[in-house]
Amino acid sequence: MKNFSGKVLFLDRSDINTDEIIPARYLTEISKEALKPYLLEDLNLEELIPGQDVDGKSIIITRANFGCGSSREHAPWALEVNGINLVIAESFARIFRQNMFNCGMMAVELPPETIEHIFTVFGGRETFVETDFKESKFTIKTQGKKEDIFYSISDFDRALVKAGGWLEYADSKY
Amino acid sequence: MGKTIAEKIFDSHRVDSPSEDIHVLNLDAAFCHEITTPIAINNLVSKGKDRVFDPLKIKAVIDHVTPAKDSNTAMQGKILRDWARRHDIKDFFDIGRNGVCHAIFPEKGFVRPGFTIIMGDSHTCTHGAFGAFAAGIGTTDLEVGILKGVCVFHTPVTIKINIAGRMPEGVYAKDVILSIIGRIGVNGATNKIIEFAGPVVDKMDMEERMTLCNMAVEAGATCGICNPDMTTVKYLWEFIKDEYSTKKAALEAFEKYAADSDALYDDVIECDVNNLEPQVTFGYKPDNVKPVKEMEGTPIDQVYIGSCTNGRINDLRVAAKILKGRKISNLVRGIVSPATPKIYSQAMEEGIIKIFMDAGFCVTNPTCGACLGMSNGVLADGEVCASTTNRNFNGRMGKGGMVYLMSPATAAASAIAGHITNSELYKG
Numbered sequence: 001m002k003n004f005s006g007k008v009l010f011l012d013r014s015d016i017n018t019d020e021i022i023p024a025r026y027l028t029e030i031s032k033e034a035l036k037p038y039l040l041e042d043l044n045l046e047e048l049i050p051g052q053d054v055d056g057k058s059i060i061i062t063r064a065n066f067g068c069g070s071s072r073e074h075a076p077w078a079l080e081v082n083g084i085n086l087v088i089a090e091s092f093a094r095i096f097r098q099n100m101f102n103c104g105m106m107a108v109e110l111p112p113e114t115i116e117h118i119f120t121v122f123g124g125r126e127t128f129v130e131t132d133f134k135e136s137k138f139t140i141k142t143q144g145k146k147e148d149i150f151y152s153i154s155d156f157d158r159a160l161v162k163a164g165g166w167l168e169y170a171d172s173k174y
Numbered sequence: 175m176g177k178t179i180a181e182k183i184f185d186s187h188r189v190d191s192p193s194e195d196i197h198v199l200n201l202d203a204a205f206c207h208e209i210t211t212p213i214a215i216n217n218l219v220s221k222g223k224d225r226v227f228d229p230l231k232i233k234a235v236i237d238h239v240t241p242a243k244d245s246n247t248a249m250q251g252k253i254l255r256d257w258a259r260r261h262d263i264k265d266f267f268d269i270g271r272n273g274v275c276h277a278i279f280p281e282k283g284f285v286r287p288g289f290t291i292i293m294g295d296s297h298t299c300t301h302g303a304f305g306a307f308a309a310g311i312g313t314t315d316l317e318v319g320i321l322k323g324v325c326v327f328h329t330p331v332t333i334k335i336n337i338a339g340r341m342p343e344g345v346y347a348k349d350v351i352l353s354i355i356g357r358i359g360v361n362g363a364t365n366k367i368i369e370f371a372g373p374v375v376d377k378m379d380m381e382e383r384m385t386l387c388n389m390a391v392e393a394g395a396t397c398g399i400c401n402p403d404m405t406t407v408k409y410l411w412e413f414i415k416d417e418y419s420t421k422k423a424a425l426e427a428f429e430k431y432a433a434d435s436d437a438l439y440d441d442v443i444e445c446d447v448n449n450l451e452p453q454v455t456f457g458y459k460p461d462n463v464k465p466v467k468e469m470e471g472t473p474i475d476q477v478y479i480g481s482c483t484n485g486r487i488n489d490l491r492v493a494a495k496i497l498k499g500r501k502i503s504n505l506v507r508g509i510v511s512p513a514t515p516k517i518y519s520q521a522m523e524e525g526i527i528k529i530f531m532d533a534g535f536c537v538t539n540p541t542c543g544a545c546l547g548m549s550n551g552v553l554a555d556g557e558v559c560a561s562t563t564n565r566n567f568n569g570r571m572g573k574g575g576m577v578y579l580m581s582p583a584t585a586a587a588s589a590i591a592g593h594i595t596n597s598e599l600y601k602g
């Protein structure tokens with residue numbers, strides 16, 4: 001199973017699309033690793049310096065409809081090769097969400113109020129998330145503050161994460 | 175309760191249902207080309223899983239950029255070629271024997287009614303013309319398909335489109351599907367299956383059905399699908415004559431996959447072609463569709479006849495009939511790309527290639543080429559192409575270029591006129 005704990009990168013915007021996650025001009029690459037330097041290259045967000053701010057982060061917390069646009073699987077790959085295996089958002093584009101679990105990664109939805117609360121309390125600070133996969137629980141921490149938040153994913157998605165992705169799941173099962 | 179075509183295929187191929195609404199199906203075929211497969215191959219290699227579930231059920235072709243145009247595309251071809259050799263994939267089609275995937279695989283008899291097929295290509299839906307469930311998928315799904323011969327799908331929700339009436343002269347399958355997409359929109363069938371039925375579809379040949387199903391994805395559909403019938407049997411007969419004693423026996427076997435009359439649909443759309451006129455797209459979405467006469471006179475720089483939508487022999491025949499004894503406008507560059515070597519040589523035998531050349535067309539080898547703007551006719555910024563392909567997205571045929579989608583007849587007529595025009599103008 002992949003690692004789902006670590007430092008948070010906050011992306012305070014809805015509708016971040018796959019072109020912003022990984023621009024189409026890099027789709028001719030024939031390895032996942034080659035995508036590493038280009039994650040979020042075209043995302044224009046105040047106070048975000050793509051190459052630099054991604055460094056050392058393991059989790060993205062963002063708003064609604066993350067991963068909309070083209071169905072390219074390069075989007076989760078670009079996250080994965082940067083060590084980001086977990087995105088927490090209000091909602092996801094369907095194919096992006098499916099691609100994440102297919103890769104053994106997690107795309108977890110939390111209610112808008114909870115996301116708003118997280119941004120208010122933790123946004124802009126150095127924040128860590130610890131994931132308790134068995135209990136379906138995130139522990140969010142920053143200096144002097146700590147909160148537990150429970151999440152839910154389907155049994156099938158849970159099985160994919162446990163296996164390390166659809167390839168590993170299918171290889172062991174069929 | 176009756177079942178749709180897709181429900182019958184799902185029921186006969188299901189190996190698991192790990193969650194409600196999630197169905198793992200056995201695959202009858204995994205098709206591969208050199209753009210999306212190499213990265214799947216590399217991922218499998220890096221995970222120590224460089225295996226294939228069944229080399230006989232994997233079919234591969236280099237078709238998108240062929241001959242290779244640069245080092246990157248040469249490497250993509252090489253990865254696919256080496257992999258096919260390594261795993262003894264016999265049905266691998268390289269230059270000289272290659273053609274557009276969705277034209278060459280049916281032509282070789284690889285698609286049968288009731289089959290489940292995946293490919294890392296959105297127009298895989300074309301093969302639904304045979305009464306197969308054929309879907310475009312992403313890289314991880316392709317990796318699993320190659321490795322294990324299974325794929326996972328949601329419950330197949332089906333929209334039925336009943337096509338009735340008499341096709342007016344000069345109106346083709348392409349016009350029918352363009353008008354349907356114009357009507358239901360680019361999201362009209364998102365994540366659903368479109369079953370094409372009714373007397374017009376029953377009368378269509380396999381090529382026309384492939385044109386219909388090919389563009390189902392432009393309305394968001396996972397797959398377009400037609401009932402298998404005697405037309406399907408006749409098309410496939412040379413490949414199946416050892417398996418069935420008579421055509422009637424084959425039909426009986428295939429009809430197991432035809433939709434039941436009391437099947438349950440998400441929606442049923444009635445479509446009448448009696449007054450249908452030739453259609454053309456405008457703008458950058460395939461549902462921006464108008465009758466050709468409303469676009470009459472729109473200037474064009476290039477005409478492209480080819481692709482998995484309309485690069486088959488009948489498409490070339492229709493265009494050649496209009497071009498015969500005529501010259502294309504000096505303002506226009508004409509490119510025709512027969513979709514497979516078989517189509518190419520048949521067109522040569524019938525004198526069609528000569529008609530195209532005499533008219534001033536450039537005839538290319540079978541390839542996707544200009545369709546996706548990677549080679550063989552890329553547009554310059556600001557240029558416009560009248561095209562028989564299936565996508566008019568911004569920049570599809572080259573950055574800053576614009577694509578008008580239409581039938582081969584309209585494309586041929588427009589090449590002569592030098593602007594978009596109705597093929598009626600060049601009758602007889």
Ligand code: SF4
Binds near residue numbers: 482
């Ligand atoms: S001809 Fe065009 S649409 Fe068809 S497979 Fe090739 S690139 Fe895709």
